[in-house]
Amino acid sequence: MAEPYYLTTAIHYPNGRPHIGHAYEMIAADAIARFQRQQGRDVFFQTGTDEHGLKMVKTARDRGVEVRALADEMSGYFREMAELLDISCDRFIRTSEPEHYAASQAIWQAMADAGDLYLDRYEGWYSVRDEAFYEEKELTEGEGGAKLSPQGTPVEWTAEETWFFKLSKYQQPLLDFYAANPDFIRPESRRNEVLRFVEGGLVDLSVSRTSFDWGVPVPGSPGHVMYVWVDALTNYLTGAGYPHDPERVAKYWPADLHLIGKDIVRFHAVYWPAFLMSAKIALPRQVFGHGFLLNRGEKMSKSVGNVVDPMALARLYGVDALRYFLLRDVSFGNDGTFSDEAIVTRANADLSNSFGNLAQRVLAFIAKNLDGLVEAGTPDPADTALLREVETACEGFTRSFSDLSLSQGLEAWMAGVFACNQYIDVQAPWALRKTDPARMHAVLGTLLKAIRRLAVTIQPVVPGSAAKLLDQLGPEGDAGFRIAPPTPIFPRLELKEDV
Template sequence: MAEPYYLTTAIHYPNGKPHIGHAYETIAADVIARFQRLRGREVRFQTGTDEHGLKMAQKARDIGSTPRELADEMSGHFRELFDVLNISYDRFIRTTDPDHHRASQAIWEAMEKKGDLYLDRYEGWYSVRDEAYYDEGELVEGEGGAKLSPQGTPVEWTEEESWFFRLSNYAEPLLELLKTPGFLEPVSRRNEMVAFIERGLQDLSVSRTSFDWGVKVPSGDGHVMYVWVDALTNYITGVGYPDGGELWDKFWPADLHLIGKDIVRFHTIYWPAFLMSADLPLPKKVFGHGFLLNRGVKESKSAGNVTDPMELADKFGVDALRYFLMAEVTFGQDGSYSAQALVNKVNAELANSFGNLAQRTLSMIAKNMAGKLELFSAASEDDTLLATVGKACAETLPQEFEALNFSVGIEAWLRAVYACNAYVDEQAPWGLKKTDPERMKAVLQTLFIAIRDLAIAIQPVVPEKAAAVLDQLGIPADRRSYANLGDADWFGALAASGHAIDKPTPVFPRLELPEEEPA
């Protein structure tokens, strides 16, 4: 029995509508979730919104709203986007959910019981935009000598009473954790965090009194929790903390926290330290992916280059967007996108290569064989092609996806698609109809088998389009898992059942670049 699998994204800050970066991370997580389900694992996949903190309170004040009204509106935009993008989450968590407030207070009380929380006064630099505190040595100089955070955001000097967490007590266990192979990837992120700890850990301010939009500290002394204590706790809220129960027993510790590279510190230093303090198991892996750049430039409202992922999905199709983002970018590194690049890649690889392969093969079966399958004797070149396709679909792609090397796995799949198209050109089944009709049937049915494997393998990336291909092939819904790729008897059973396919309709139409879209 396969082990259960618990996967989370970072929860997204809803002080504005979602952008392409939110779509990128959540699509990647959905690919992982679908992939693990196809491998036979019971998956729990959680995403959501991080709704507390000074930034939300200030934005609500600026627009004449309340933080709750702003959170409700913006969280709705994220949920709508994820539904459009076909994200198969099991829970969309909101940090305003009552069970989350209870969980956050429970982990606070556990850390307090451990002796790791104490009341003192905070004086230091704080970035409202990052919701983060920074040491003097971390700041960089901006225009006119202004002090900025390492992320380039404004900081302000803050003085107020605060609860502190004894982060300095956890330097050694955190170093040991970070040096554990596989805990934090890519390796470059791990090296950054090790260096951060080795410079010396300061105790962490974990409460604020200057605003009240957040989870109340259990002592009721007018403090609300620093947003990162509250935000990180969502990962255990969603599986039943502090009550325990079936979800907790089955899914915690998490198999993977998928996050952006800019919040690695919070997830691999602060979060493990909180869990250690509360005597809770630690997550198995944190992966800090790179940024998605707009034609090589980071998106910003001031630059006027912010992309609405809903518009991209509407213009080009959800699966086209999913495929491009997963195939184009080396996961873990920064990547770049443009509408032109998306159109070019999807047309070349999905429409012209895989889509055309499926369309012309199934059309010839429908026209020349009345759509009916039958048993056939395979020639050596047929066996060679199916071995090539089988290795790509059942071995290489799954191995690379397991390692989160999506673009590498898709490239292996695409090479198998190209092998099929080369086989079509070499065998020329349209000519065999007159000279050797039995050979024509063998060629077309070899391709039928190959297309089934290719469609099953690529399901995590393009779930709707892959399902449409498998529907046209007539593959039952319960015969589409990765375990079925090794099934040697399925074709014979399908042929013996009298199965026949209808004339196909194109699944991957060619895309066009809208006239107003910049290249």
């Protein structure tokens, strides 16, 4: 039976349309999910939208619409983006689903049964933008003396009756867990940030609100809804079947990977494990906090006017060109920068000029000169050496992707493409056609094997394009398959103005 692999993105907050950062996370998660399926794992891949909280209430009020109508509309845009970007998620979850309400109330009850929830009055600083509480010592000063969160967002003083979670009780258990599981938080820079935060002391966390009602009702406490992060984080358990499907929970939980942005590592690596410890539920195996995407080196913001619509980019340059660029040019875990020029340059250099041109030359030559058929040839040492190089490149891709080193994996794969291009130039099958047809067939047969291996390997990153190329190559081992005149898989891109 295939070993399960449960992978999640953060669920996206739909108070606005999706931006390129949402697309980047979805694409990275999708490539990992497809890669794990290739390795024979029984993958469950979940993404979706996080629809509760004060920010949604305020956005709906500003727009003059019902909050549920806003959630329905905006969640639809995220689902549309997932479909356009070829995201192979097994479930698109919405936190407004009744099934999710049941899971959130079940974990709440489990934390209550552990004696970790108590009613008190909260007074402190709250960021609506981050949906997060901050201590005084964490705040910075902005223009005019305004207080700002560590993320640079405005905070406001909040006072209301609220349920508290005994986060302070879990300071040492969390530190013990981090020590015993050094790969729980990655990359190491995020792990170090979390360790410093927890070692600095944890204070109990306000986990309910009474100032609005758009959220999951707290069991047995009329007027209280759950703090949005309690219910948002629980979506990962909802997807695994908690609490109504214990067999499914046993199969997919704990999650293998929570893939998230670096700005929400605290919620996933401190609050979430503490909630799970309280509820006596196993902790996820890994939380990976990726970096931000910068537009030409600048952080994107609506006020600056440099926010980019990922769907417009995908339609301009192609879904697979965008997917490849984001995974190849951004070192996974670090911040990365993008521009139209960078997308065009990378896609043309690697996909069009190198891999696409290689496949086009070989397939077109076979279709035109050999009536689409390649005969079996006797391999010589050069052929064996090429196939070994390609295999080494693909194994490098596999090792790197297993370790979430995505850009390094693509760099390793490109070494196989370069080896094929060098080989075809040296072997010159167009010259062998006149001087040694048998050798020509051996060379072409070797190239077909190498191109197929490269296409299969890269399929998690460029699924649509790789599938088209594999269709043109025909079934592996089918000596009677006749290669038709090919259509270019990776046409050269031209820079377009104004995305």
